[in-house]
Amino acid sequence: MKQKTKTDEEGMRHIISILMENEAGALSRVAGLFSARGYNIESLTVAPTEDITLSRMTVVTWGSDEIIEQITKQLNKLVDVVKLVDLTEGPHIEREMLMIKVRTSSNDSREELTRLVDIFRGRIIDVTATSYTIELTGTGDKLDAFINAFEKTPILETVRSGVSGISRGAKNLHI
Amino acid sequence: MKLTGAEILTHFLADEGVEFLFGYPGGAVLHIYDAIDRQDRIKHILVRHEQAATHAADGYARSTGKPGVVLVTSGPGATNAVTGIATAYMDSIPMVVITGQVPTHLIGNDAFQEVDAVGITRPCVKHNFLVKDVKDLALTLKKAFYVATTGRPGPVVVDIPKDVTADTVDYVYPKEITMRSYNPVVKGHIGQIKRAVKLMATAKRPMLYTGGGVILDNAHKELAQLAKKLNAPVTNTSMGLGGFPASDKLFVGMLGMHGTYEANMAISNCDLMIAIGARFDDRVTGNIEKFAPRAKIIHVDIDPASISKNVKVDVPIVGSVGDVIKSLLREIKASEFKPNKAAAKEWWQQIDEWRAVECLKYKTDGDKIKPQFALETLYDITKGDAYVTSDVGQHQMWAAQYYRFDKPRRWINSGGLGTMGFGLPAAMGVQLAFPKATVACVTGEGSIQMNIQELSSCMQHNLPIKIVCLNNGFLGMVRQWQEFFYDERYSHSYMDSLPDFVKLAEAYGHVGIQVTKPGDVEAAMKEAFKLKDRLVFLDILTDPEENVYPMVPAGAGLDEMILI
Numbered sequence: 117m118k119q120k121t122k123t124d125e126e127g128m129r130h131i132i133s134i135l136m137e138n139e140a141g142a143l144s145r146v147a148g149l150f151s152a153r154g155y156n157i158e159s160l161t162v163a164p165t166e167d168i169t170l171s172r173m174t175v176v177t178w179g180s181d182e183i184i185e186q187i188t189k190q191l192n193k194l195v196d197v198v199k200l201v202d203l204t205e206g207p208h209i210e211r212e213m214l215m216i217k218v219r220t221s222s223n224d225s226r227e228e229l230t231r232l233v234d235i236f237r238g239r240i241i242d243v244t245a246t247s248y249t250i251e252l253t254g255t256g257d258k259l260d261a262f263i264n265a266f267e268k269t270p271i272l273e274t275v276r277s278g279v280s281g282i283s284r285g286a287k288n289l290h291i
Numbered sequence: 292m293k294l295t296g297a298e299i300l301t302h303f304l305a306d307e308g309v310e311f312l313f314g315y316p317g318g319a320v321l322h323i324y325d326a327i328d329r330q331d332r333i334k335h336i337l338v339r340h341e342q343a344a345t346h347a348a349d350g351y352a353r354s355t356g357k358p359g360v361v362l363v364t365s366g367p368g369a370t371n372a373v374t375g376i377a378t379a380y381m382d383s384i385p386m387v388v389i390t391g392q393v394p395t396h397l398i399g400n401d402a403f404q405e406v407d408a409v410g411i412t413r414p415c416v417k418h419n420f421l422v423k424d425v426k427d428l429a430l431t432l433k434k435a436f437y438v439a440t441t442g443r444p445g446p447v448v449v450d451i452p453k454d455v456t457a458d459t460v461d462y463v464y465p466k467e468i469t470m471r472s473y474n475p476v477v478k479g480h481i482g483q484i485k486r487a488v489k490l491m492a493t494a495k496r497p498m499l500y501t502g503g504g505v506i507l508d509n510a511h512k513e514l515a516q517l518a519k520k521l522n523a524p525v526t527n528t529s530m531g532l533g534g535f536p537a538s539d540k541l542f543v544g545m546l547g548m549h550g551t552y553e554a555n556m557a558i559s560n561c562d563l564m565i566a567i568g569a570r571f572d573d574r575v576t577g578n579i580e581k582f583a584p585r586a587k588i589i590h591v592d593i594d595p596a597s598i599s600k601n602v603k604v605d606v607p608i609v610g611s612v613g614d615v616i617k618s619l620l621r622e623i624k625a626s627e628f629k630p631n632k633a634a635a636k637e638w639w640q641q642i643d644e645w646r647a648v649e650c651l652k653y654k655t656d657g658d659k660i661k662p663q664f665a666l667e668t669l670y671d672i673t674k675g676d677a678y679v680t681s682d683v684g685q686h687q688m689w690a691a692q693y694y695r696f697d698k699p700r701r702w703i704n705s706g707g708l709g710t711m712g713f714g715l716p717a718a719m720g721v722q723l724a725f726p727k728a729t730v731a732c733v734t735g736e737g738s739i740q741m742n743i744q745e746l747s748s749c750m751q752h753n754l755p756i757k758i759v760c761l762n763n764g765f766l767g768m769v770r771q772w773q774e775f776f777y778d779e780r781y782s783h784s785y786m787d788s789l790p791d792f793v794k795l796a797e798a799y800g801h802v803g804i805q806v807t808k809p810g811d812v813e814a815a816m817k818e819a820f821k822l823k824d825r826l827v828f829l830d831i832l833t834d835p836e837e838n839v840y841p842m843v844p845a846g847a848g849l850d851e852m853i854l855i
Contacts, residue, residue: 137472140421141409152414182599189596195418195438198472291471 127180129158131203131210131281132188134173135289137196138164142171145194155179155187159212159278170198170291176279198291207284213277214252214259219270221246229269236262247272296425296456297326300389303432305332306464309360311351311723312336313344317364318404319391322456336723336752339744341368343716345375346742349384350720353703354678356509358385358439359720365391366404369450370411374710376446377415381707382530383507385444387435388412394454395423408450417445425458433465442475443594444507475593479610479618487565487589487606488622494563494587495634496641497523500546503530503706504568504592506699510613511535514567517616520623521565522635524642526554528569529691530706537695538675543642544651547575548843549688552650553642555841555849558583560641566590568612571601572707581848591615650841650854651692659834660809662686662761666693669731669759672816677729678703678721682714682738685767688839690733712741715758719745722754729757729820736762736786736830746799749826757819758828760792763835771838796828805830 136142143162150157158176165172177187184202191197203210220226229248233240238252252262259276283289294302300323304312312335316324327335338344341363348359359379363372369390379386390412393402409421418438420431428451435447491497499521505514511534518525518541525535526546535542544551546558558564564586569575576582579601590597590604591612598607608615653663666689669677679694680703681687687704696702703721705713718732739760749756761767769784793803802825806815812831819827841852 141413144410145413148413182603186596186600193594193596195470195473 127178127183129176129178129204130184131208131279132175132177132191132200133203133281133289134175134191134200135165135198135291136171136173136194137198138169138171139196142196143173145196146173146175146191149190149194150175150177153186153190155183161278161280172289174278174280199289201283201289203281203283206287208281209284210255210279210281211253212256212259212279214262215241215249215275216252216263216271217247217249217273218266219246219272220248225269232265236265238262292462293459294462295322295326295459296428296451297322299425299428299460299462300432300451300456301326301330301333302462303429303464304360305330307432307436308357309333311348312360312362313338313348313351313720314362315341315344315364315368317368317391319365319393319453320362320368320456322453323362323389323391335362336719336748338716338719338748340742341371342374342712343719343742343745343748345372345386345388346378346710346713346716347720347723348386349375349379349713350680350703350717351724352379352384352386352720353717354700354721355724356507356700358387358436361386361388363388363390364404365393365408366406368404369406369408373412373415376412376448378705378708378710378713379446380415380417382503382705383444384446385440386446387432387439388446388448390448390450392421392450392452395452396454398452408448412448415446416448417443419448419450421450422455423452425455425460428455428460429462430465430468433468434470437468437470438473442473443597476595476609477611477614479591479608479615481618483606483608484615484618484622487608487619488626488628490563490587490589490606491521491565491623492626492628495631496561496638497521497563497565498557498561498586499523499525499535499565499567500528500558500569501525501531501534501567502528502569503534504612505531505534508568508593508612509699510568510616511699513613513616513620515539516620520620522630523565524557526550526558528572528575528706529704531569532691532702533696533699536697538697543646545691546849547572548577549692549839549841550843550849551692552648552841552852552854553645555843555852556645557642559585559848559850561586564588566604567616568592570597573601576601577843577849577851578846581850648854653837653840653855655809656834657809660806660812660831662689662763662833662837663693664809665759665761665812665831665833666690666733668812668816669733670694672813672820673729673731677701677731678718678725680704680714680717680721680730680732682732682734682741683709683711684735684738685763685771685837685839686733686735686738686761688768689761694733711738714738715742715745715749715756718756719749719752719754722756723752731757731759733759733761735767736760736764736789736792737766743795746796746801746826746828750800753824754826755822755824756826758826760828760830761833762789762792762830763833763837764789765835767837768839774838775844792828792830796826801826801828803828803830805832807832
């Protein structure tokens, strides 16, 4: 998915966090709404919460204020949606996880890689004779920067979780 | 008491107060049809095509306010129902559609007559369910009716696999239901109500623009009070016709693409627009930049997503239309609101000048039957008191313009989706709900052929509908656009090889009358409507080149309409 930054034309980036019934089809209702109405999706993540009857979904989208207003109204209209919040309206934390597999041919490159992983506060989670698998958590920008730092090392594979978000302070999204 | 899923369904529908079930049998719903045969509390209406079942249920719902209920089989049964479901969805009509499904263990196997009904209908339902366990059936059905009929109404699909209809469980009718994720707002925000009344107090040229929401919420009486209090002109959308009496002097007709001159001019010049239960559809607004450019806008709607979707409004009020109008009336009273009499006089003078243009006048031609004339005659002969269903196209617009509806739920048409083939099955639903009432289906030779097979259902269920077919040998609205915008290249809009509708009606056991001369229209209609217990097909050969005026061309503002 193409990363978008805020511009006047494309509107602001928003992180919408949704609490919804953990029912079959709930995800496709949200995905279908975005495609049917032509709204943008940068990423979408979903998993059950501590209450297994509820799922928490994070949608990253962008658009003008009017479009974002429509998106939140249309999402609220979905019968499965219990509650939602636009995290970008207040202070919040966003995180994304990256797993990246790279080729490590020599000892030198292994040392260099280890240093790089330390700088970004990542972790090496799997090692073979020819590869490292690294886990890194942070904002999308940080993950981009990490990926771009592999100049000489061949990347074999990357996988990103998409953004999850939560508001700062005691404020919470709960029923 | 242990019942099978099929029996639970029939018991539940009866307990829910459902009178009619519109449907068509098939493999996946055989257990259900067997259960239907073993009860007498709900009546099943067999149609000839599943699309007609949905439209008939839709017509029943529009005319009664109660949810229409449909039963179809899996696969093609479900896909045939989709057009009717989408039609109901666009016009916010309460409907519950039960689709049969292949047994749970075969789901996803490309089984015979399997489609993903929940997936296919998802974009055109308010909500849908797949029932995987008979234990959940009664509660799911209750949820379906609750969701379909509350808030902004809409169709709900319940997909039931065949094995679930055979499994047994104890049945108790669930009287109450609450859903944590679904709580429609009813009462309007009092702060917004106060702001709205402040604007009303200072407005010099107020205008009420109301839609289907007024009819869906049975708020026509409240609307009449508000209009009177404000002494403001009222315009209706096509969906809103009958929500305010057309014979009232405050009524300026329909607005929009084929709206009246006075309605569109008033919209373009008002300084306060009070939009109630309407959604600023593109056929209503024309060029959105030029829509009500001088007006502050108050928008009352049950659906927050309808507010500021197309046009940014100044005072949004979310709530049920009837409830909000009552609050507005209370606030008007409390605020010692005094209408500006001088301004009102000037505003009405202006409106009367626009009215004097007589935009609905049409040229008469001695030889050819003018469709407008046929509809005026229909109005006279039925004393303006018929239920009128319509199909889609020119005849629909003429019916909206020339049949002046004084009561709500009398004008039954597919406004949002514009579904040809809607009229006849919808009329079936209306006639079943009101067996003694006069029901006319205004249609064209194009539309009627999209569900002509229902003439057979009408015979089976003794439905004495009067079909008023304005037969101009053209797909008239397509032809009109081709005349205006495609240099009269009438690509595929001519209806060749038409059947003999009189013989066709007779073949189905009905009465057919063909009318070819203007002088015969009245007598033929009188004769048709005198036959109280027969369906009559009036094949009226109308002027093939007549156009619907006024017309706002695409991209133009409402005040830039083409008059005759």
